[in-house]
Amino acid sequence: MRLSKRGEYGLRAMIALAEPAEKSGAPQMMQIKEIALREQISAKFLEQILLALKNAGLLHSKMGVGGGYYLARPAKEITLGQIFRVLDGPVAPIKCVSQMAYEPCGCPDEETCGLRLAMGDVRNAIADILDNTSLADVTKRQSAVRKKLGVK
Amino acid sequence: MRLSKRGEYGLRAMIALAEPAEKSGAPQMMQIKEIALREQISAKFLEQILLALKNAGLLHSKMGVGGGYYLARPAKEITLGQIFRVLDGPVAPIKCVSQMAYEPCGCPDEETCGLRLAMGDVRNAIADILDNTSLADVTKRQSAVRKKLGVK
DNA sequence: CTAAAAGCATACTAGTACTATAGACTTTAT
DNA sequence: ATAAAGTCTATAGTACTAGTATGCTTTTAG
Secondary structure, rough: OOOOOOOOHHHHHHHHHHHHHHHHHHOOEOOOHHHHHHHHHHHHHHHHHHHHHHOOEEEEOOOOOOOEEEEEEOOOHHHHHHHHHHOOOOOOOOOOOOOOOOOOOOOOOOOHHHHHHHHHHHHHHHHHHHHOOOOHHHHHHHHHHHHHHHOO | OOOOHHHHHHHHHHHHHHHHHHHHHHOOEOOHHHHHHHOOOOHHHHHHHHHHHHHHEEEEEEOOOOOEEEEOOOHHEEHHHHHHHHHHHHHOOOOOOOOOOOOOOOOOOOHHHHHHHHHHHHHHHHHHHHHOOOOHHHHHHHHHHHHHOOOO
C-alpha cells in the first residue's frame, strides 16, 4: 500500500510550486535544480517526473535561459488525486474495484466477493481524500500548522 | 497504492477459512490444496503465505493425514488489518506517517510538511477500515449481498 | 509402515523502481 | 551568430520485489 518515490517526489514538487504561487497570486516559475535542491531529489529523476506531469497537462514549462516549470492551473484546481494518478496509476488497491482501470480479479463471483467489497471501501476512502484535496488546501494547511507552532 | 498478490491471496484464504466457521460455529479446518483450488491460487505460493500467517499467530495448523489449517481465533477477533500487516507490511503510504514502521521521509521540516499531513489522513482512513473490519464482518456482508441478489 | 499432509529452504524468472549517462533540441542574452 | 541555460528524450544498469517452482523433511492417521 505504498506511494512510490516517483509519486512522492512529484507531489512534493507540485506542492513546492504551489507554495509561492499562493502568496504572490501569480503562477510561480521554478527550475528543476531549484526544486531538486530544496527537496533533496536527484535532479535527473525529477526531470522525468516533471515531464510526465507536463505531458499530463498539470504543468507548463518555459525553455531556455530563465526558464522553468509552473503550474498549468491555479493551485485550487489541481488535486492530489490528479497528480497521484499520473505518476502512480489507479488509486484502487485491487483492480476489480478500480474506476479508471477495472479488471476482473478472478474470484468466482465478483458480486459477492467479500474482499472486493472491503477493498471497494478502501478505494473510496482514499479517493475521497485525494480527489478533494487541492494543492491550495495543502499549502493552506501547511501555513496554518506553521502559525500554530509559532514563527518559522 | 496496490495490494500485493501475497496480500490478496492471504486475505482470500482467511475469508475462505472464516466462511464455514461462521455457519458451524466451530473453527473449520481446510487443506492448502482445497483453498488453492477454490480460489485459483498456486498451492505452493499459498503454502508460504499460510505459513507466514501461522507464524504470526493468526492461523493454527495440524500436520499429517487429515491435517490442515484453521483460524487461531474466532472470525470476529481477526481483522483485515492484522492479516494485511503480516503479508504486506505497514498500511501507511509513506514511512513518515507509519505507526508501526516510522522513518523520517527527508523533508526539511516534518511538522509542517504538507504531503505528510495529507498522507497521514490517507493512512488513518485506510487503517480505520482495515482495523475495524473483522473476518466475521466480511462473511456477514457476503451473505447479506447474496441474499439481496436472491438465491445462489 | 505407508501415505497424506504440513514445514522449510532455496533458487529461478520477470518485472519494477530508482538512478545515472549522454546527447539533442529550444530559447534567450549578448 | 553564438554560447549559455534550460528542457526534452532515450537508454542502460543496478537492485529489489513478486511470483513461481523444486525438492526434501517431519508429523500423524490408519
